[in-house]
Amino acid sequence: MNHYDAPLRDMKFVINELANLEAIASLPGYEDASIETVDAILTQAAKFSSEVIAPINQAGDMQGCGLIENHVSTPAGVQDAYREFVAGGWNGLRFAQEYGGQGLPSLVAGPVFEMIAAANMGFSLCPMLTSGAIEALFLCGSDSQKETYLRPLIEGRWTGTMNLTEPQAGSDLGAVRTRAVPDGECFRLFGQKIFITHGEHDLAENIVHLVLARLPGAPEGIKGISLFLVPKFLVNADGSLGARNDVRCVALEHKLGIHSSPTAVMAYGDRDGAAGYLVGEANRGIEYMFIMMNEARYAVGLQGVGIGERAYQQALSYARERIQSKDAAMPRGDAVPIIRHPDVRRMLMTMKALTEANRALAYVIAAANDEAHRSPDPETRTRSRAFVEFMTPVNKGWATEAAIEVTHLAVQIHGGMGFIEETGVAQHLRDARITTLYEGTTGIQANDLVGRKTARDGGAAARAVAAAMRADIDELARHDDPHAMTICQRLQHAVNAFEACVDWIVATYTHDPKTVLAGAVPFLKLTGLVCGGWQMARAAAVALRRLNDGDSDARFLREKLNTARFYSDQLLAQVDGLRAIVIDGATAVLDFDESPA
Numbered sequence: 001m002n003h004y005d006a007p008l009r010d011m012k013f014v015i016n017e018l019a020n021l022e023a024i025a026s027l028p029g030y031e032d033a034s035i036e037t038v039d040a041i042l043t044q045a046a047k048f049s050s051e052v053i054a055p056i057n058q059a060g061d062m063q064g065c066g067l068i069e070n071h072v073s074t075p076a077g078v079q080d081a082y083r084e085f086v087a088g089g090w091n092g093l094r095f096a097q098e099y100g101g102q103g104l105p106s107l108v109a110g111p112v113f114e115m116i117a118a119a120n121m122g123f124s125l126c127p128m129l130t131s132g133a134i135e136a137l138f139l140c141g142s143d144s145q146k147e148t149y150l151r152p153l154i155e156g157r158w159t160g161t162m163n164l165t166e167p168q169a170g171s172d173l174g175a176v177r178t179r180a181v182p183d184g185e186c187f188r189l190f191g192q193k194i195f196i197t198h199g200e201h202d203l204a205e206n207i208v209h210l211v212l213a214r215l216p217g218a219p220e221g222i223k224g225i226s227l228f229l230v231p232k233f234l235v236n237a238d239g240s241l242g243a244r245n246d247v248r249c250v251a252l253e254h255k256l257g258i259h260s261s262p263t264a265v266m267a268y269g270d271r272d273g274a275a276g277y278l279v280g281e282a283n284r285g286i287e288y289m290f291i292m293m294n295e296a297r298y299a300v301g302l303q304g305v306g307i308g309e310r311a312y313q314q315a316l317s318y319a320r321e322r323i324q325s326k327d328a329a330m331p332r333g334d335a336v337p338i339i340r341h342p343d344v345r346r347m348l349m350t351m352k353a354l355t356e357a358n359r360a361l362a363y364v365i366a367a368a369n370d371e372a373h374r375s376p377d378p379e380t381r382t383r384s385r386a387f388v389e390f391m392t393p394v395n396k397g398w399a400t401e402a403a404i405e406v407t408h409l410a411v412q413i414h415g416g417m418g419f420i421e422e423t424g425v426a427q428h429l430r431d432a433r434i435t436t437l438y439e440g441t442t443g444i445q446a447n448d449l450v451g452r453k454t455a456r457d458g459g460a461a462a463r464a465v466a467a468a469m470r471a472d473i474d475e476l477a478r479h480d481d482p483h484a485m486t487i488c489q490r491l492q493h494a495v496n497a498f499e500a501c502v503d504w505i506v507a508t509y510t511h512d513p514k515t516v517l518a519g520a521v522p523f524l525k526l527t528g529l530v531c532g533g534w535q536m537a538r539a540a541a542v543a544l545r546r547l548n549d550g551d552s553d554a555r556f557l558r559e560k561l562n563t564a565r566f567y568s569d570q571l572l573a574q575v576d577g578l579r580a581i582v583i584d585g586a587t588a589v590l591d592f593d594e595s596p597a
Contacts, residue, residue: 002424003317004054004310006046006115009556012039014360017542018535019107019367027374030105038108041093045112048088053081054119058424060260061122061431065201070248072200072262081123082156082203090116091127091156095134099150105374106366110302114359117299118306121431122260126159126198128299132292133160133210137229140280140288148235149208159204162292163193163211163230163266173286174221178213178268180228180276188273189213189230189247192265195438199264200232200249206241207232210292211268211276212285219283227285228276230268247274257430294392296439298369301362301395304403304435308355311410311428315351318414318425319344338413346570347409353567354406357532358399360539365391383464390453390461391531397445397521398528400435407432446520449527454502455509455516462502462527469495469534476541483565484544490568491537494530497579501526504583518586526578533572540564 015021016035025033060075067073085091094109095101117124134153137145152158169175178191189211193199200207209230218224234242251265268274280288319339327336338344368391371384407429411418418425436442454462469491477488501523509516543557543564551557 002058002314004050004057004119004313006042006049006118007309008042008046010356010359011042011111011114011363013539013542013556013560014363015107015111018360018538019363021107021367024105024107024367024370027105027370028376029103029374030370032103033105033108041104041108042111042115044088045090045115048084048090049115049119052084053116053123056081057120057122057260058427060120061257061427062259062421064259065252065262067200067249067252067262070200070250071202072249072252072264073202074262075260078123078260079203081120082126085127086156089155091130092154095131095150095154096138099138099146100154105370107363107370110298110363110366113299114302114306114309114362116306117303118310120260121303121307122258124303124306125258125261126201126203127156128296128303129162129197129292130156130158130160131299132162132295133208135295136210136227136288136291137279139291140227141229142279145229145277145279148239149229149231152206152239153208157204158206158208159198159201160208160210161196161199162289162296163196163199163209164289165195166192167194173212173225173289176212176214176225178211180213180215180226180278181273182216183273183275186275186277187213187215187228188269189228189276190269190273192250192267194265195253196264196266197438198262199266201262205233206235209247209266210279210289212289213276215282222286224283225285225289226282227279227288229279230274230276234275245274246271256433257427258434293439297392297396297445298362298365300435300439301358301399304399304401304432305355305358305362307428307432307435308351308358308403308406311407311425311432312348312351312355314425314428315410315413316348318417319348344413347413349563349566350570351406351409353536353563353571354402354532356539356563357536357567357571358395358402358528360535361391361528361531362395362399364535365395386461386464390449390465393440393445393449393453394524394527394531396439397436397442397449397524398532400432401442401525402528403432403435404429442521442524446524447517449524450505450509450516450520451513454505459502459506463499465531466495466499466502469530472534472538472541476537476544479541479544479548481544483561484540487533487537487540487564487568490572491530491533494533494572494575497575498526498530501579501582514590515586518589519582522578522581522585526575526582529571529575529578533567536564536567 056077063075092101093104097103180187180189211228211230212225236242247268249264250267253263322338323335324338327340368384368387372381375381410425414425417423473488476484540561543560547557
């Protein structure tokens with residue numbers, strides 16, 4: 001089965017029970033996000049994802065994009081699907097109504113994006129980058145830029161890109177060389193950018209590039225980078241499109257996956273220079289670009305959840321249908337579906353637990369983001385903002401690393417058929433592989449977590465997360481249930497390990513940062529596992545409460561409890577080893593002999 005059905009029951013459970021939609025809908029401006037309205041939106045999004053964009057996923061992967069004379073063609077069916085996406089208003093769910101959006105919370109838009117990413121990850125990249133451009137312009141653009149560009153971007157008639165890296169720069173944005181030369185009311189840009197997602201395509205009327213470049217005399221490094229708005233077609237005073245700008249796609253990258261999404265090499269200023277317009281103040285481009293970057297990092301975490309869900313569904317379906325070997329307890333019986341074999345069940349449970357834990361964490365982050373922006377209480381806004389900032393690298397880094405594990409297991413469950421492209425399962429692994437690389441590699445996320453998010457504030461944000469976890473452990477412990485007791489004990493042990501790492505990082509980072517950074521990725525994974533276990537424990541507490549109340553959905557709730565138990569038994573068990581790596585594992589890393597043999 002290469003099909004996708006949005007897991008609406010689990011999504012709604014998390015949205016309502018763990019992320020508390022009712023509380024988010026009570027925030028100023030979110031009053032329309034009632035449970036009934038959100039149910040309707042999610043139902044329609046599930047229908048669109050499964051019926052419109054999922055069916056073109058595998059064919060788009062096989063066909064890929066084409067480039068002829070600087071014009072890019074997307075695979076068959078993508079144009080029609082994008083037109084339906086725009087007509088449905090999906091691009092504008094969480095953006096301001098004054099510019100054509102629907103003004104809904106991130107807690108609603110996030111699950112919708114997960115569905116789109118699960119159904120067709122290549123397709124999801126275009127609205128993902130457009131959303132980042134919208135956010136950057138909304139917060140940093142001039143009034144005229146907002147009036148000209150926001151409405152068509154929010155409606156999806158125009159799309160946006162993020163132009164950061166260059167061949168010599170990679171992730172070191174301080175090495176950017178693209179030049180911006182003043183020319184009257186605009187600037188002329190000259191340079192080349194690589195890895196530009198949807199930098200050129202045939203889906204929309206116009207493409208709005210947000211480009212990092214240097215002004216003459218700008219300071220060296222990242223302090224001398226500015227942000228410029230460079231449209232593919234210049235925009236006339238009345239909003240109509242004018243002449244083609246001096247920006248073009250000169251090549252498409254040949255990639256491991258996401259073949260239906262064109263990743264472009266963009267040339268600026270091959271003739272007179274590409275007309276660009278300064279966004280915000282000069283030399284603050286990195287600051288503004290990080291608005292887009294953090295938007296994209298959260299969305300990439302959701303891509304990890306989505307592609308994991310898609311792979312799990314396919315592996316589960318195959319395991320139920322594939323007949324092979326006898327049941328170990330019945331050696332004289334007939335061959336059975338492979339789902340009866342313990343190791344296959346272990347792999348399926350690992351896929352399920354990782355995906356559900358990452359979904360729960362992502363939705364809780366979305367709800368905190370809504371509180372950070374809309375809560376009338378200043379303390380709540382401050383606390384929620386700190387939580388979102390701490391969790392952003394965890395969500396991006398851990399969810400995507402988990403997606404690679406989950407899609408890898410999907411191939412493993414399929415056996416040799418998983419290595420055959422016709423089944424479609426290998427595509428999920430290939431697509432997932434990019435998620436740990438773009439918008440900042442796992443190492444970059446981990447360095448951010450230990451440096452800016454843990455050491456810089458003396459561990460305050462991390463300890464606040466630990467305190468919240470302990471409070472929820474106490475809540476679960478009130479249930480007289482053996483599963484609950486086991487989950488509490490193991491999560492408590494994991495939280496202790498997390499706090500020990502936080503204490504060590506705070507004490508060590510200022511005088512020995514390289515020793516800390518040698519264990520940064522293990523610390524990110526440890527943090528993700530513990531925070532995922534936290535959400536699974538919260539889910540278990542809800543499941544037990546509802547079971548005790550006689551809830552009619554008993555099978556689903558028992559499954560929730562069992563998945564939380566599996567998580568605590570098999571995934572939280574990894575925390576002790578990770579703690580040892582973080583605190584004691586740097587010596588051999590730093591002693592590595594880098595010289596030629």
